[in-house]
Amino acid sequence: MALKSLDELLKKDKEREKDGFPKKIKIGKFVKPTKGGDKNKIIIIPTVVEEKFIHDDRARSKDFLDEEGRESSGSGEGNVGDVIYEKSIYEDDEGDENGVGSEEGGEHDIASDAYDLGKILTEKFELPNIKDKGKKKIFSRYVYDFTNMNRGSGQFLDKKATLKEIVKTNIGLENISSSNITPENLLFVPRDKVYKTLAKEKEYDSRALVFFMRDYSGSMMGGPASLIVSQHIMIYSWLIYQYKERVDLRFILHDMKAKEVPDFHTYYKTGSGGGTDIATGFKKINEIVRDERLSNDYNIYVFYGTDGEDGNKGGEETKKEIEQMFKYVNRIGVTIIAGKNSSSTMEEYIKTSDFLYKNQELIRFYKMEENSDEDEIIKCVKYLIS
Amino acid sequence: MKLIDQKTKKIMEECKERARDSGLKFDGESLEYIVTNKDLLELSSKNMIPTLYDYWLDDVKILRGEKIYEIFPDNPYETVINTMPAISFYNDNNPDWMNIMIFYHVLGHLDFFQNNFMFKHTRKDDFCGQALADKRLINKMKSEHGKWVDYAIESTLGIDNLVNYYNNLSKINLPEKIKSSEKIDYYFDIFLQDIIKVSHDKYLEEIERYNQINKKNCKEKESIFFSETTDKYPEFESIFKKHMERKKERPRDVIEFLMENSKFLNKDGNEWIKSVMQIIRNTSMYFQPQMRTKIFNEGWASYWHEKLFLKDERIKGHEVDFAKIHSKVTSLNRVGLNPYAIGMRIVQYLEDGAERGKFSREFEKIREIEKRKNCDKKTGLGREFIFNVRENFNDFTLINTFVDEEFVNAYNLFIVGKRLNPDKEVWEYYIKSKKSEDYKKMLLEKLYHPPFITIDESKTTEDTLYLKHYFEGKELIKDFIPNTMIGIGFLWDGKVKLDTTEVKHDNSKEKIKYQKVIYTLDNKKVSKEKFDLDYETYGEYIQDSLKKFFGNVP
Numbered sequence: 001m002a003l004k005s006l007d008e009l010l011k012k013d014k015e016r017e018k019d020g021f022p023k024k025i026k027i028g029k030f031v032k033p034t035k036g037g038d039k040n041k042i043i044i045i046p047t048v049v050e051e052k053f054i055h056d057d058r059a060r061s062k063d064f065l066d067e068e069g070r071e072s073s074g075s076g077e078g079n080v081g082d083v084i085y086e087k088s089i090y091e092d093d094e095g096d097e098n099g100v101g102s103e104e105g106g107e108h109d110i111a112s113d114a115y116d117l118g119k120i121l122t123e124k125f126e127l128p129n130i131k132d133k134g135k136k137k138i139f140s141r142y143v144y145d146f147t148n149m150n151r152g153s154g155q156f157l158d159k160k161a162t163l164k165e166i167v168k169t170n171i172g173l174e175n176i177s178s179s180n181i182t183p184e185n186l187l188f189v190p191r192d193k194v195y196k197t198l199a200k201e202k203e204y205d206s207r208a209l210v211f212f213m214r215d216y217s218g219s220m221m222g223g224p225a226s227l228i229v230s231q232h233i234m235i236y237s238w239l240i241y242q243y244k245e246r247v248d249l250r251f252i253l254h255d256m257k258a259k260e261v262p263d264f265h266t267y268y269k270t271g272s273g274g275g276t277d278i279a280t281g282f283k284k285i286n287e288i289v290r291d292e293r294l295s296n297d298y299n300i301y302v303f304y305g306t307d308g309e310d311g312n313k314g315g316e317e318t319k320k321e322i323e324q325m326f327k328y329v330n331r332i333g334v335t336i337i338a339g340k341n342s343s344s345t346m347e348e349y350i351k352t353s354d355f356l357y358k359n360q361e362l363i364r365f366y367k368m369e370e371n372s373d374e375d376e377i378i379k380c381v382k383y384l385i386s
Numbered sequence: 387m388k389l390i391d392q393k394t395k396k397i398m399e400e401c402k403e404r405a406r407d408s409g410l411k412f413d414g415e416s417l418e419y420i421v422t423n424k425d426l427l428e429l430s431s432k433n434m435i436p437t438l439y440d441y442w443l444d445d446v447k448i449l450r451g452e453k454i455y456e457i458f459p460d461n462p463y464e465t466v467i468n469t470m471p472a473i474s475f476y477n478d479n480n481p482d483w484m485n486i487m488i489f490y491h492v493l494g495h496l497d498f499f500q501n502n503f504m505f506k507h508t509r510k511d512d513f514c515g516q517a518l519a520d521k522r523l524i525n526k527m528k529s530e531h532g533k534w535v536d537y538a539i540e541s542t543l544g545i546d547n548l549v550n551y552y553n554n555l556s557k558i559n560l561p562e563k564i565k566s567s568e569k570i571d572y573y574f575d576i577f578l579q580d581i582i583k584v585s586h587d588k589y590l591e592e593i594e595r596y597n598q599i600n601k602k603n604c605k606e607k608e609s610i611f612f613s614e615t616t617d618k619y620p621e622f623e624s625i626f627k628k629h630m631e632r633k634k635e636r637p638r639d640v641i642e643f644l645m646e647n648s649k650f651l652n653k654d655g656n657e658w659i660k661s662v663m664q665i666i667r668n669t670s671m672y673f674q675p676q677m678r679t680k681i682f683n684e685g686w687a688s689y690w691h692e693k694l695f696l697k698d699e700r701i702k703g704h705e706v707d708f709a710k711i712h713s714k715v716t717s718l719n720r721v722g723l724n725p726y727a728i729g730m731r732i733v734q735y736l737e738d739g740a741e742r743g744k745f746s747r748e749f750e751k752i753r754e755i756e757k758r759k760n761c762d763k764k765t766g767l768g769r770e771f772i773f774n775v776r777e778n779f780n781d782f783t784l785i786n787t788f789v790d791e792e793f794v795n796a797y798n799l800f801i802v803g804k805r806l807n808p809d810k811e812v813w814e815y816y817i818k819s820k821k822s823e824d825y826k827k828m829l830l831e832k833l834y835h836p837p838f839i840t841i842d843e844s845k846t847t848e849d850t851l852y853l854k855h856y857f858e859g860k861e862l863i864k865d866f867i868p869n870t871m872i873g874i875g876f877l878w879d880g881k882v883k884l885d886t887t888e889v890k891h892d893n894s895k896e897k898i899k900y901q902k903v904i905y906t907l908d909n910k911k912v913s914k915e916k917f918d919l920d921y922e923t924y925g926e927y928i929q930d931s932l933k934k935f936f937g938n939v940p
Contacts (some may be wrong), residue, residue, distance in 0.1 A: 073723035074802035
């Protein structure tokens with residue numbers, strides 16, 4: 001039997017929903033890491049997960065830093081407690097079993113992030129609340145405008161500029177005094193006429209700066225992290241597609257501490273295992289904005305994803321940092337991944353404070369369930385930027 | 387895909403002779419094919435069985451494999467499948483000398499397939515031929531029922547790990563000796579006492595009569611005994627027959643239960659679905675032993691390719707090449723579990739130990755460490771011992787029985803833990819434990835072990851199917867539960883409940899707590915209810931739930 005193309009298979013997958021069967025194919029992205037930055041080769045790969053009742057090896061221990069399921073075999077010299085290998089947390093976290101120290105290092109399976117780029121790209125979204133700011137950056141883009149001034153002759157009389165010249169001439173002739181201005185008596189010479197002519201002009205544009213931030217603490221591992229990452233992949237793809245170079249992107253990760261990472265690849269591949277302090281993330285962005293004086297020149301957006309489990313229970317710090325952020329931000333979009341009925345700490349303290357009402361235009365909250373599908377993610381994106 | 391040429395086949399046949407001389411046992415016939423990497427990719431979507439039925443998602447797997455190959459080209463050396471005759475595939479990139487080494491490796495696998503007790507049920511027929519017949523059947527059904535065949539396949543695949551393989555195995559391996567005659571038992575225990583209610587004397591008379599006939603020790607003694615009985619009690623035969631029908635073991639695995647009890651499947655016009663289910667169930671049953679002997683099987687094959695290859699004079703000049711490949715395949719990783727390496731070390735350790743007389747009662751009696759260390763009886767029984775173990779052990783029993791302190795120390799093995807060092811921003815892999823019991827536990831944790839899920843018939847009604855998961859300390863992967871249930875719901879055509887146990891999330895950091903969770907599928911929607919448990923530890927809880935299933939075991 002001839003192999004079917006991916007398009008045909010995806011079509012077949014979609015038709016299943018009509019018969020009451022869930023979709024089977026997930027489209028994942030496989031990033032082939034290359035040394036030295038952003039030229040990673042990205043390949044779209046279809047994945048099928050065989051869903052069965054299977055034991056979950058992860059959920060054995062409360063301590064995410066030291067999970068039983070993550071134990072492996074080792075051999076050679078050394079005493080109990082010795083560290084025998086270190087791997088940067090920015091490297092891919094999968095494939096420990098054969099990855100480390102073996103020749104196939106780097107052969108990793110992907111976290112199959114479900115997303116449908118086509119769908120999101122055809123939606124025409126707009127960044128909300130864009131304002132004229134700074135217009136500092138110069139683009140290699142030109143428009144023609146009546147900007148060139150020309151005396152005596154030209155295409156379009158600039159009346160205001162012409163009047164100014166006439167006044168100047170009459171002051172020189174002492175034909176005018178501040179107490180008595182009668183326009184009929186003013187004298188004018190032909191060279192006082194100022195014309196505008198069409199000229200090639202550089203375009204200056206409003207710039208936007210988008211911060212992606214996610215909680216990568218231990219409690220986010222697995223489902224919640226991949227949901228947030230999927231959502232951010234969507235927003236990222238859409239921004240890149242629609243705004244091209246007019247949007248600058250920054251990436252922040254936090255657990256107990258916040259840090260900035262250089263590119264989206266690192267941002268979406270990195271996992272941690274620490275506790276959670278949400279305030280650190282917002283604080284980090286405030287610091288960046290302040291230190292680099294970004295608020296004068298940019299429309300600033302913050303997209304943030306978390307499960308809302310904040311170690312800092314009362315959330316006073318977080319609320320303070322968000323209040324601070326309201327002074328410059330155009331929109332904060334927060335996604336909380338949580339169970340249907342449970343309410344997370346962040347939700348609690350957000351609900352009990354009034355700044356949601358005071359700043360309705362500036363902040364959006366969306367609560368998503370852990371097993372949400374693509375459509376739900378898109379709904380969430382729409383809400384966050386509406 | 388093409389058969390190997392005559393020259394290479396001759397080499398293979400010579401390898402077989404040498405392997406047999408060393409004690410390996412396998413059938414004479416075998417087929418060898420040369421394949422490309424692309425062929426291997428396509429085969430892997432069908433578990434390497436070229437004749438396996440077609441399923442649309444296999445195409446997705448192939449596409450995926452091709453894409454990944456584009457990024458990370460990969461060169462698997464061989465694959466062998468357990469069929470009659472045995473079929474093995476060789477990568478067309480392999481040099482000739484390497485194929486000799488691989489032939490030996492393959493022969494090790496064949497010996498394992500054909501002699502290990504776990505594979506007994508796969509010896510009966512030619513699986514490739516059966517698969518081909520199944521494939522044709524499924525194709526025929528597809529022409530009649532279209533996409534619904536795919537739905538039947540995927541719904542059954544969702545539960546094909548719950549086939550109760552060991553139940554099947556225990557029936558096959560039950561020794562003849564302890565099989566007492568069902569008929570005799572019924573006659574004396576139930577028929578005479580409960581149905582006819584004979585007097586005490588009459589009962590003893592009958593026993594005496596039986597004993598007399600039994601002494602004759604001929605094959606027909608049972609029929610001789612019953613020929614007289616039938617004269618006395620003409621109704622016995624039919625009563626016994628009825629009893630046997632009632633007693634016919636009730637199916638315990640989910641697929642069989644559905645096939646027998648789903649009203650939907652037993653409706654006119656739906657019976658074909660049961661054929662699909664039977665095919666999936668048989669396929670799963672066929673692969674069960676493979677999944678449960680991975681470490682042993684690969685270790686066994688690696689042990690033999692090393693032994694036999696080094697003795698083979700035909701490969702002179704390639705010793706260094708061999709050493710490179712061999713060590714790549716069988717080296718113990720500094721970090722990470724390599725089943726080939728661990729399996730081979732265990733086989734070597736057993737041979738050496740048996741040679742020294744370690745696995746004996748006398749040795750167990752020795753208490754002094756030095757004496758134990760120096761014990762070397764040169765029994766000459768090492769080879770025999772490993773062949774014996776190869777016949778009667780699987781991964782679990784092998785590791786559970788033989789991984790001990792001496793083994794762990796001999797190869798400097800330890801458990802590697804992984805922890806975050808936030809200051810250095812690295813994951814640290816550190817030596818967590820060197821204790822043999824910890825190491826054994828870690829190995830056992832890595833083995834294939836599907837959850838134990840059965841039908842709770844007391845809670846199953848006309849409309850509702852009630853699945854009970856016997857909790858063994860690990861919850862089920864939650865993301866997979868709803869879709870798996872939708873599949874079962876299709877086959878049952880009614881409500882489905884799954885009674886399981888999950889971690890209870892609370893804010894305490896010390897101890898994990900568990901709660902009972904019941905998932906309900908109703909009208910294609912899955913909902914979830916949580917219940918508190920009255921158990922202090924999950925150990926207590928597991929014990930109790932197993933007790934409920936198996937009854938009180940002292």
